[in-house]
Amino acid sequence: MRDSLATRPAESSAVQVTVPDVVLRGVPFGVTLTGLDTADGALVRAGGRTVPVEVADDGTLSASGLTAPDSGPTTVEVLWRGGAVATATPRTLPGWLSIVPPLLAIAVALVWRRVIPALFLGIWSGAVLVAGVTPGGIVGGLFATIQVYILDALADEGHASIVIFTLMIGGMVGIIQKNGGTQGVVNAIVRWASTPKRGQTATGLLGLTIFFDDYANSLIIGNTMRPVTDRLRISREKLAYIVDSTSAPVASLALVTTWIGFEVGLINEAVAGIPGLTLDGYGIFLESILYRFYPILALFFVFVIAFTDREFGPMYDAEHRARTTGAVLGPGAKVDAAAEDSELFAPPPDKPHRGFNAILPVLVLVFGVIVGLWVTGEGDTIREVIGSADSYKALMWSSLAGVLTAVLLSVGQRILTLDETLDSWYEGLKSMLFAMIILVLAWSLSATTDVLHTGDYLGTALSAALPPGIVPALIFVLAALTAFATGTSWGTMGILMPLVVQLMWGVMDANGLADPEHFYLLYSAVSCVLAGAVWGDHCSPISDTTILSSMASGCDHIEHVRTQLPYALLVGLVAIGLGTIPTGFGFPWWLSLLLGAGVLLAVLWFFGKPIPGHTEEVEVDEA
Known part of the structure; x- marks a missing residue:
């Protein structure tokens, strides 16, 4: 940098x-x-x-x-x-000019609904402010955008480690999809689905199983479970809701996913600009999981609805139609022709689909991270070890081990040739390139805000106006609005993370709370960027995962958004009202989760209605 x-x-x-x-x-x-x-x-x-x-x-x-x-x-x-x-x-x-680059990035993203031009313009405006707002400064700032900020972001060793790790994970996902491993895991769960309740529960469990990537989650589960849920008279709207609500939430919570490198990279970049703060990005990520109330409660609500078989709002009408008439799609529904199975990662039809071929590489990846953190860390407690460990090395070692394991399983069992394995690895890698562009631009924007002391200004300006405990909730709402308008949780995180972490720390420092006893505020702020982005992503009709969920489930996209929105809004309001706000003032996170879960149960019980008809078991063919 x-x-x-x-x-x-x-x-x-x-x-x-x-x-x-x-x-x-x-x-x-x-x-x-x-x-x-x-x-x-x-x-x-x-x-x-x-x-x-x-x-x-x-x-x-x-x-x-x-x-x-x-x-x-x-x-x-x-x-x-x-x-x-x-x-x-x-x-x-003037201090207010320091917030122009991130605000410009947010505004352009909201208006154009394109995150890459938004980030680029944000970097350019910051470079112009550093060089001087003159004709020469404007031109020089344009060239400095790529020559200084983007180049430095790519040249940083830690940044390069995150890029390599994320690309390797994408490649591994491509291999285990192509060798039939993920299909084998799916088949094992599908055999159990014989009633509507079991069908919905199985779909949700698959969402937890395929935790390593939200795109793979949506495409695999939607395409695989669609014929199963059709036979069980589960509406396409309900299938799309389950797929959508178990893709990004579980990917944002799991310890090893295609998200982790992106998230850790943003967090590391944000805390690097805070003097005296020595916390590791991976350690902050782990601590922040406890405060991600929306993803946790969204997953909880999926299974509560499946177990109780109660619905409310437009989803009740869709499920009532499907159970009583067998019409899994509403009249006049428009389904994208791309809802058919993707051939890109389709496993060879004449080869066995063994779940072991997906489970083992993922286990190697997960335990590789744990071993890497243990080897490179020091201390007497787990927290001390993780905090002092070199997470970059751990992530790179484990990703390489996971890829090699997937290659050996595919070639060793003669499921794929070496050329086919490499092709699938490359296709998986390519699926991550767009995210990597966003990440590099986000790092570059963070560098400009660091030079302009944006975080220091916000901390100074807002420290007297904002109680520290309310800041995470405001971050959650801002992230949700940005993700809703842009349709991308990754882009939202890239824009906001460098800004809000320094804001939160500035407010903490100004109020005498910049000490380990109050680090929960920092963890909550980080979690709110991620959780708010997922919430806005769920509610947005232009969200990539929302569109993929509709497409893979064979559901009318507008109907998916219309039926999912009341559930997403309910969970989001409970998450912020009973989770983020109380914990910002020191309320225990676990008690907030229990209260939030209790309220969701109560709302479903008092306002939801049981779905009638078609509860007998149905023989389901293996997907």
Whole structure:
């Protein structure tokens, strides 16, 4: 990443002061010094404030707590032995300009509903503010967007590790789909589905089983379970709801998925810009799972509905129609012709479909991460080990081991030739390229907000206006609105994560809560970006996973959105009202989950109605 500090020539050849590229009016900043024999008596003055020079443990000389004047340029002076020995003049901007790049990215994403142009324009605007809003700065900022920020994002070793890991996971998913492993897992569960309740439960269980990728989850389960649920007179709307509500939620919660590299990469980038915070991105990810109330409660609600066979709203009408008339589609339903099985990853029809060929690579992947974290970490407790471990190494080692295991199983059993295996790996890898573009652009946008001190400004501006406990809830709503308008949870995370993590930390620091006892606020803020993005994604008619769920389930897309929306809204309101807000003020997360689950049960019991008819067992062919 680009270093946000630029060395300025000092008036004295012996002493130099290094100042930020940009300082914001009213926002404290710091400088570093070289060339001084000792810090004794050395002072730094800026904006009418003078602070002493301090010595860090590594011997670095610095001064912090400086502020820019309300108007005019900022002059930084180093005072030593009775005179000014070095000066520098960083560019000074009004604080509100620092939030322009992320706000522009959000606004463009909302209007254009395209996340890549939104992120690119956000980076460009940040580069222009750093260079100066002049014709030369506009042109120079455009070239700096790719030459400085995007290039540095790709060149970073940690970023490259995340990209490699995610691509390898996508390749592994492609192999285990092509060798029939995932189909074998599906077949094992399908044999048990013989009633509508069991059919819905089996579909939900498959959603938990195929946890490693939300796209694979939607396509595999929708296409596989569609003939089964049709025979059981389960409406296509209900199938699409179960598929949609067990794809992104489980992928956002599982410990090893195609999401994990993306999420950890964003979290690491966000916390890297916070001085004094040494938490590891993977450790924060693990802690944040406890506060992801919407995905957890969404999965819970799927199984509650399946077990009770009660519905309300438009879904009741759809299920009543299917059970009593056998019409799994409503009159005039429009079904995409692409709802037929995809041939891209279809396993060879003359080869056995063994679930073992999917389970073993996934187990190698999961346990590989655990072993990698244990080997590279230190400490007496699990939390200490994970917090100090090199998650990049663990993820890369495990992804390679998982891919090699999938290759050996496919070729060793002569299910696929080596060429076919490599082709399926490549196709799986290609499915992740779009997400990787978003991730790299998100890293680049984060670099511009770091240079512009956006997080510092928000923390300073909002610390007095916002109670820390309410900030995660606001983040949840903002993420949901962004995902709803853009239709992408990944794009939402890419835009918001670098911004809101620094905001949350700034508010915590300003209120004296930047200590381990209150880290739950940071975990909750991270979880709310992810959970809010999933919620908005579920409610959005332009969401990629919502469209895939409709397509794979053979359901009219508008009917899927219309019937799912009341359920998603209910779970979302319960998640924020009984989960995110109370835990922001110290309420135990586990008690919030229990209360949320209880309220969902009560609402379903009092407002839901049992579905009549067709409860006898039906013989179901293996998918």
